[in-house]
Amino acid sequence: xxxxxxxxxxxxxxxxxxxxxxxxxxxxxxxxxxxxxxxxxxxxxxxxxxxxxxxxxxxxxxxxxxxxxxxxxxxxxxxxxxxxxxxxxxxxxxxxxxxxxxxxxxxxxxxxxxxxxxxxxxxxxxxxxxx
Numbered sequence: 001x002x003x004x005x006x007x008x009x010x011x012x013x014x015x016x017x018x019x020x021x022x023x024x025x026x027x028x029x030x031x032x033x034x035x036x037x038x039x040x041x042x043x044x045x046x047x048x049x050x051x052x053x054x055x056x057x058x059x060x061x062x063x064x065x066x067x068x069x070x071x072x073x074x075x076x077x078x079x080x081x082x083x084x085x086x087x088x089x090x091x092x093x094x095x096x097x098x099x100x101x102x103x104x105x106x107x108x109x110x111x112x113x114x115x116x117x118x119x120x121x122x123x124x125x126x127x128x129x130x131x
Contacts, residue, residue, distance in 0.1 A: 005124040013050055017043045017118035022101030029090050029100055032083040043118045050120045 001011045018026035020042040030037040041049065091111045094100040102113040 007124050007126055009124045012121045014117060014119040015046060016040045016115050017046050018101040018116050025099050026101050029087060032087050046118050047120055
């Protein structure tokens, strides 16, 4: 991204980033929901990768956000895989212990949750080297 930005341009990365202590459980659930999912990075990992790639970027902002969700995500996708019941069970278990790190709660008889998200914004400080 920095290669195509002019000096003063902004690079913003936003991604789901579970706490390191919850990442294994979160990733297992996501792999049930979406078999192409590999691994969500923790906030520290996401920031470290961003900074490692940022020779011409000046970090300006790093914040955690909460993205509200509805019932367990992507159920139409996982129903074809037969994993919807397991995902519902994982969310139900997370109501008590927050094992998924999604702050699951029950409202109007349905499980609701929030995805932990990290947003990292930087400003391009110099022109890309010529190739």
